[in-house]
Amino acid sequence: MSENNEKKVHGIVAEYESVDTLLHACRRIRDAGYKKTDAYTPFPVHGIDKALGIKPTVLPWIVLGCGITGTITALVMQIWMNSIDYPYIISGKPYVSLPAFMPVAFELTVLFSSFGAFFGMWALNGLPRFSNPLFTDPRFDRVTDDRFFLYVDASDERYEEGAVREIYEQTGGEYINTVLDDDSSEKIPKPIFMAWGLVISASVIPLLVVLKMRVTNSESPRFHIFYDMDFSPAKDAQQGSTLFADGRAMRPDVPGTVARGESNYDMDFMTGVQMDQLSAMDAPRADRLVRLSLGPIGPADDEAGDDENQNEETRDESTAAPSAGGSEEAKDTTPWLTTNPLGNSEEVLLRGQKYFGIYCSVCHGMNGGGNGLVNRRARKILSPTWIPPSSLHQDTLYKDQYPDGKLFSTISNGIRKMPGYAGQIKAKDRWAIVAYVRALQLSRNASIDSFPEEERESLLDEQKQIEQKLKEQAEAEQQATTPGQASS
């Protein structure tokens, strides 16, 4: 461009002294059919859009679209977060509780709308733009002061310099000039680069400091910006507190209340014992059992309850010992429940399987054989205090010798090394485990007749295959050991 010394013409601009002359000129230009026009004024002039024939902007539609997007985003986000991805009950409200989502939906609608308005305006105006060829005209500076300018762009279909100039002249335009390309250098001045460089290098410093902290050790303790977020003032289980007279942070049940979901007063169900019979036989014991299964009734009963708890345990052990040990001792006369109150439907068995897998199998093994992971580990390290867990497949633990109620009581209160699980497993799930243990026991003693006829053959085939495999394995082991023996 600079070589042929002929700059590109962008359009033609005229200066007006007053709003009225400008508006008049605008109408003339509009009526002459020019579309790519613009007027520049020091202050907003009403009606100039119409005078120039500028169509209403589409910006409102952009804002509406953004606003609707904001509402939907907020609702979808909250419903997804609070009720699908991580269902979380807040203040006892439903997962999807619209009123709680409204404030965020409202705010995001406003936020997205204003972003839409702001950036939409930029986009429609081709902003940001650092320079405009009009700025080359020195008189144009007065547009921010007291002069009005009208501009017709050269890219307009009807653009013809003479014709535009004529309208300008007729309407009182002064200083009619063609707008030429800005010939000032397009290079960004060096100090700007330097400033950018400084800012960028300075912004790395915090990052470097953090990185250094990450890889070095320090003698001084950690700095806690939000102390109570690092160390929550909320009490943990078993912690002390000066707030209550008994010094405990955990609160016992309020006397005379029952926790939610724990309102089962069926004592047979909660103890595994036929309480009517027991109270006829041994009233004090029945009384203790009832108190135990209800938990501590009040502070006054607490200590007494603890004592009885121990008594109960020792008693249980003494009653349970003969069946496990098989020695000749006092016969267990407790009237245990002999049937499982939950029955043994598929649902109950699956539930029992689940909880057996979680709580029992670590010691008793997944098959109830008594060789769970804990047992294996204890044997491996030759733990001196370890008492191996019972196999559940002993005759003495079968239903005829060890009633369901007794098994339930053992799970609840523990036996020998085994702790009671009443605090961890709900009564209903303990009964489900009892049912599952019965199923496990049955699995070792099932006769082929208990299967449907059409399945028997395939089962027998399977049995043969397994026996064959075991045989092969045994032979292989033998072969592997014999050469070694021969060589030694």
Next chain:
Amino acid sequence: MSEHAAAEIKSADDPAFQLPASLGSLSIPLSIGGLVLLLAGWGLANSIHARFGMSAYLTAFIYCLSIAVGCLFFVMIQHLCRAGWSVVIRRIAETVMLMVIPLAVLFLPILGTLLFGEGVLYKWDDPNHAIENHLPITAWMEKTRWLDSSWFTVRAVIYFAIWAALALFYYRGSIRQDTTGDKAITDKLQYWSGPAIMMFCGATSFAAFDWVMSLAPMWFSTMFGVYVFAGSILSAHCIISVAVYALQRRGAIQDEVTIEHYHDLGKYMFGFVFFWTYIAFSQFLLIWYGNIPEETHWFYERGLGQDHLDTWGTVGLILIFFHWMLPFAGLMSRHVRRNPKLVFAWAIYLLILHFVDVYWMIMPESAAPDASHASAEGAVGVAASVLCVLGMFLLMIGMVLKIAKQNAVIAVRDPRLGESIAFENM
């Protein structure tokens, strides 16, 4: 300065500034007809039972009063902002706001229930209310220190005194300017608009507490005054739009009020529809989230939070969909707001929905003391209440027209009249 040349300011005695005779002649028929309808509706409602009758009357009263005090606020806020655009429509609001004075007379039956009956309308006036409903006696003692017949009466006098004084002050100033054209009057009205609005807010908020909120004496919401005010200012803009349209249809102020003014009125209607929703929802959200029985019962009795949709729940849904969503969507477009016919139609629509809002606030408390009648009394009850409100509204319009006849329907010598006529939206 604009595309279409602004109309010249006509002389103060131009016929276009007078109330058209066809409207003025309606004054007496409307007043008489309104009074008859009011009495008929009140009688019909009273035949159901006394509390229902008084509740229907209170609904009509609060509906009319909210429009009048809304107009009072409109006038004061225009002065406070030194608004130019609104000068051509301000006189309409100035005329309607004077209705607080006749409404003070119409308040007498409500005061009468306190003096001549026990708990006919307000349950707290019944000395046995607390015992019969097993209310905590200490809380009740504190409540009755405020909710006491004579102190209640004194407060009502104070509220009406504030409103009437402000209305007369602004009306008289504006009328005096019609003859003198004195600019100092505008300055004076503007100077006092700040304190005036503060007094107004106190009176309106506490009036809402006293007259509407105390229907459920144990319930409280500090936002309640704002909630009533939100409906009030919305309906004020609606009645101005309706009046402007009616005047123009009859040939008055045709050159002065332009599409630009309708556009602004439409914008305010749109904005206040959402303001009403915002306040109503804010009040609901806090109570819903807190979930304290002493606060939630008000909404529970209005059908929210129950496991089935009852009559009041349906009315609540009507408010959500037709007092918020529909007008919000309908008034959003500038093409609607720049169409006088549509602005007029939406204004009428919102005035009807404002009645539903007031009805929903008041009528659920209208159950008979002995519980022999439910609060929703079916078609007869609704008809009686509609008759009441229609009657009192027409009576009010009749009186407005009577006052409008005496003066110009526009502030003819306001210093900003020219600016207002030439007003244009961007």
